[in-house]
Amino acid sequence: MKLRHILGGAALGLASLSLSAPAxxxxxxxxxxxxxxxxxxxxxxxxxxxxxxxxxxxxxxxxxxxxxxxxxxxxxxxxxxxxxxxxxxxxxxxxxxxxxxxxxxYHDENPCDVYRYRDAVAMAAPEAGGAIDDMAMEEAEDLGVTIEAEYEVGEYDILILSAEESDGLISWLNQNGYRIPDGAEEVVGSYLKQGMKFFVAKVNLERHDGAGxxxxxxxxxxxxxxxxxxxxxxxxxxxxxxxxxxxxxxxxxxxxxxxxxxxxxxxxxxxxxxxxxxxxxxxxxxxxxxxxxxxxxxxxxxxxxxxxxxxxxxxxxxxxxxxxxxxxxxxxxxQQPESRPGFRxxxxxxxxxxxxxxxxxxxxxxxxxxxxxxxxxxxxxxxxYVLRHPWRGDFNECEAARDYADDLVDRWDQEAENLAKLTGWDEAEIKDKMAAGGYSEASINMDLEPKEKKPWWQRLWGNG
Structure with a gap:
């Protein structure tokens, strides 16, 4: 049978959508x-x-x-x-x-914690460079994980990993911010037994632009x-x-x-x-x-x-x-699936x-x-479409927190611009609505203490 002219008559529609539980x-x-x-x-x-x-x-x-x-x-x-x-x-x-x-x-982390971690890594491995430092490489080796390759692709940091055991791989991923859910060992282990490797990616925020x-x-x-x-x-x-x-x-x-x-x-x-x-x-x-x-x-x-x-x-x-x-x-x-070799x-x-x-x-x-x-x-x-909840701690806690506060304002401006481009909504009205919810430069400045001006020589060559 061939189908040629479908869908006509006294009442006709072709489609609809729906909702479900989060994951x-x-x-x-x-x-x-x-x-x-x-x-x-x-x-x-x-x-x-x-x-x-x-x-x-x-x-x-x-x-x-x-x-x-x-x-x-x-x-x-x-x-x-x-x-x-x-x-x-x-x-x-x-x-x-x-x-x-x-x-x-997503929910932003405390920028001071990230800053302190980077400081600790820098003190322990002053010659380390690249996206994955020597400390992370050593941790990986201790856990039986091999970093086969690492790449920067657009706004993503990408790693290709192999591992001896699922426990070690999951531990390393969790330690490095990938947040693997509990109970994943069996699934990860089954892939490893097949000799498979893992492609993992993180978003690098510094490179990210944005019934009837x-x-x-x-x-x-x-x-x-x-x-x-x-x-x-x-x-x-x-x-x-x-x-x-x-x-x-x-x-x-x-x-x-x-x-x-x-x-x-x-x-x-x-x-x-x-x-x-x-x-x-x-x-x-x-x-x-x-x-x-x-x-x-x-x-x-x-x-x-x-x-x-x-x-x-x-x-x-x-x-x-x-x-x-x-x-x-x-x-x-x-063959039904249960009759095939390797069926689980x-x-x-x-x-x-x-x-x-x-x-x-x-x-x-x-x-x-x-x-x-x-x-x-x-x-x-x-x-x-992505919501990024800002960290709402003490912006005066460390230098990284103050820098984060400055970046937040730019990020909110970009979000307003994105929404206006997507929908045609008025950008000024979007920003007013954001400000009413506490997402504006004024809300940041209320929490910031006046910044001490450093001597001019400390601002040379990126020292400030």
Whole structure:
């Protein structure tokens, strides 16, 4: 069966979003995610694609009388009964939760503690240089950890580590600020037994710039064209519609070929007050980005290997859930996971890459049906926005604390600028709101004692 003109009729929508429980990640914490219920006339579609095989799962946000609902699915061939199914709405809700844009938060440490640690290292190893000093190298050797390589890439400090035992590796990582959660020994040990190494990264802040749904209908078909008809869906629509596409492949991310695919701006620091206004922030941010692209772009909000997530807005889908969505290649070798060599009880890895696409459309801005291509790009990406809670101790405690206070003002200015660029909100009003919450230069100056002016010669050559 080939699918040509999907989604038309008296009532039609293609998608929606949702929320879930927090999880630790990036040495920070996931605190919120964008909810599709923020949008009216929203639809969700899950697409599973492998060569010419496709399974489409369509969910509508129709809220009227069920008897008045209609979803028109014109097709070239007549589908057999076994090619049509109805799905559990929870499947797409879970996909929605797993892929939703998210908000994470960090808490700054006492800058004086960092300063004292660096002083101690400098006294113990005056000739040490580079990102990893001799003391850390010696500690690593004592714990059976080998630093195979270290790199500076953009705002990240990256290490490649190998180790003899999981306990030693976890101890070294915790001692060096990576905060590995309790109970990770078994998982880390299993990787080490396979001869695997660990890629670890830290953000170097000095380089850092800154319910009323009907059950979804599923159709399985084969077609050399990978496309999603949306034009019929605009016939009876009042205004623009929101469409969320969750595309799953085993090769890599999915992109549109006849419209521009744009990554939603990501990994930007925003003011603390956004935590209480994340829904409003996300709606305005998306609307602003749509406007910047003249309403003619498809936005990528997530692209990730389904085997894991970081930070997790929801747990990855299970193998059984993926099968229900139509992922047909999981057990095509005829073997169930438990019968394979090396099987271990617990969640099993899956070879599924998921891409979340979001567009706002009508017949004028999207006159053509969507056509897609599966790429080999497996680089991970997510819509992610960062809150950084400042340290609120005595800024006069040490010189590093005073310097930190000066840097805070610059950081808050950058957060306000980021938020204005993302959403189109007025930057002056953002700063006023930040100041009301205690995030301003005036709030810093209240806590700082007048700084003693040093003799001019102490300010030469960086001595001051």
């Amino acid at each position: 630790q990640a990036f040495c920070g914490f996931f605190v919120a995610k964008a909810d599709t219920d923020l949008f009216n006339d929203a639809s969700k579609v899950a697409l599973v694609r492998d060569d010419e095989r496709t399974v489409i799962t369509m969910a509508s946000d129709y809220r009227g009388e069920p008897s008045e609902f209609a979803m028109v699915i014109p097709v070239v061939d007549v589908p057999e009964r076994e090619q049509i199914n109805v799905a559990d709405p929870g499947l797409i809700e879970h996909l929605d939760e797993y892929t939703a844009p998210r908000l994470v938060e 749904f009907l059950r979804p209908i599923q159709v399985a078909y084969e077609d050399e064209d990978f496309m999603l008809p949306i034009r019929l869906g605009t016939v009876n629509a009042e205004g623009k519609q929101e469409l969320f596409v969750f595309a799953m492949t085993r090769k890599g991310r999915v992109e549109t070929t006849n419209y521009k695919t744009v990554k939603l701006p990501s990994d930007m620091d925003v003011p603390i007050f956004v935590k209480d206004e994340f829904g409003e922030f996300y709606k305005d941010m998306f609307a602003h980005q749509v406007e910047k692209e003249n309403g003619k772009a498809v936005f990528m909000e997530y692209a990730w290997d389904m085997s894991w997530c970081d930070p997790c807005a929801a747990e990855p889908l299970s193998r059984s859930q993926l099968r229900e969505l139509g992922v047909m290649w999981l057990d095509e070798d005829g 009880p617990g969640p099993q890895p899956v070879d599924v890459f998921v891409t979340r696409l979001h567009l706002r459309y009508d017949g004028k801005t999207f006159p053509q049906d969507l056509t897609f291509q599966v790429t080999g790009d497996r680089d991970n990406y997510q819509g992610r």
